[in-house]
Amino acid sequence: MYTALHEAIIQGQAVATATLIxxxxxDGALPIGTxxxxxxxxxxxxxxGDPGLDRRAREDSMALxxxxxxxxxxxxxxxxxxxxxxxxxxxxxxxxxxxxxxxxHIAHALVPLAKVLGFRTVIVDAREAFASQERFAQAxxxxxxxxxxxxxxxxxxNSYVAVLTHDPxxxxxxxxxxLNSKARYIGALGSLKTHxxxxxxxxEAGFNDEQLTRIYGPIxxxxxxxxxxxxxxxxxxxxxxxxxxx
Amino acid sequence: MISEILPDIDRWLARGDSVAIATVVKTMGxxxxxxxxxxxxxxxxxxxxxxxxxxxxxxxxxxxxxVIASGRARLLHFGVADETAWEVGLACGGTIDVFVEPxx
Numbered sequence: 001m002y003t004a005l006h007e008a009i010i011q012g013q014a015v016a017t018a019t020l021i022x023x024x025x026x027d028g029a030l031p032i033g034t035x036x037x038x039x040x041x042x043x044x045x046x047x048x049g050d051p052g053l054d055r056r057a058r059e060d061s062m063a064l065x066x067x068x069x070x071x072x073x074x075x076x077x078x079x080x081x082x083x084x085x086x087x088x089x090x091x092x093x094x095x096x097x098x099x100x101x102x103x104x105h106i107a108h109a110l111v112p113l114a115k116v117l118g119f120r121t122v123i124v125d126a127r128e129a130f131a132s133q134e135r136f137a138q139a140x141x142x143x144x145x146x147x148x149x150x151x152x153x154x155x156x157x158n159s160y161v162a163v164l165t166h167d168p169x170x171x172x173x174x175x176x177x178x179l180n181s182k183a184r185y186i187g188a189l190g191s192l193k194t195h196x197x198x199x200x201x202x203x204e205a206g207f208n209d210e211q212l213t214r215i216y217g218p219i220x221x222x223x224x225x226x227x228x229x230x231x232x233x234x235x236x237x238x239x240x241x242x243x244x245x246x
Numbered sequence: 247m248i249s250e251i252l253p254d255i256d257r258w259l260a261r262g263d264s265v266a267i268a269t270v271v272k273t274m275g276x277x278x279x280x281x282x283x284x285x286x287x288x289x290x291x292x293x294x295x296x297x298x299x300x301x302x303x304x305x306x307x308x309x310x311x312x313v314i315a316s317g318r319a320r321l322l323h324f325g326v327a328d329e330t331a332w333e334v335g336l337a338c339g340g341t342i343d344v345f346v347e348p349x350x
Contacts, residue, residue: 001350002349009248009249009252010252019345019347021271021321021343033318033319070271070280070281070282072272072281086321088271095249118250
């Protein structure tokens with residue numbers, strides 16, 4: 001069971017475990033610790049020891065995978081007339097991804113902080129000198145390509161995008177793709193003046209105000225950040241805030 | 247977060263240790279860690295992860311060793327005034343249920 005769970009986690013698959021953690025009566029036939037694995041597509045592996053219980057736990061596991069929550073649930077014990085069993089359903093979701101557009105010094109400061117917070121880190125820059133593997137040895141992935149090429153098809157509700165180059169040639173294509181995606185967070189570095197100019201360009205490109213309110217700009221929580229590390233902290237503080245918003 | 251402790255678990259298994267996993271399965275009131283927080287313990291006494299702010303780690307470590315020895319999973323309950331089963335309490339005033347199971 002551990003091997004299958006381990007493999008799903010390493011491969012970045014969403015998976016849940018349903019584990020029998022308690023039962024009301026001592027004479028129940030279902031042993032404590034019995035476990036079933038449930039994948040997001042509904043496939044299962046293992047059994048809780050009863051087909052009816054498996055079916056209900058599978059349904060609840062899929063709902064909890066969707067919600068990204070862990071919960072202890074009580075079910076009627078199929079092996080006893082009045083007893084109940086407690087099943088702990090735990091979901092393991094792929095790590096959220098932070099896409100940093102621009103191999104700049106703030107991206108350099110963001111990578112280690114983001115990793116500590118559980119993000120998979122991706123650097124995107126068309127300029128190879130900026131986005132070298134050597135410069136970003138700690139990043140999980142370095143993509144040397146134009147941001148629109150690199151991001152197309154990669155962004156989901158589990159994606160966070162920080163646009164950091166200050167250069168419309170690189171920033172704007174990234175924002176176009178991000179705004180047309182389900183990305184959970186889109187932040188853009190630059191002063192209020194830079195940001196207003198950016199919003200004008202994006203309006204001209206056809207984005208409406210409602211779409212543009214998705215962009216956090218100037219990026220980061222206002223904590224008076226000055227150094228790259230402090231700016232990285234303010235960006236991640238904002239990202240964490242967005243992560244916990246419902 | 248299991249991904250934080252996977253590398254440790256793999257290392258212990260590779261050297262032939264047995265492993266128990268403790269998971270926070272329920273909390274009431276204030277508690278330092280969320281449901282799903284995990285601590286892994288090896289038969290040679292290594293620890294990875296945590297299930298509280300340090301208040302119950304000692305007791306959970308002992309339970310992990312018992313579970314490794316017996317091979318039988320068990321559910322532990324910790325609360326403020328719960329002195330019957332365990333000589334530990336949570337300073338924060340909450341209660342935590344921790345499930346301890348042998349890794350299979």
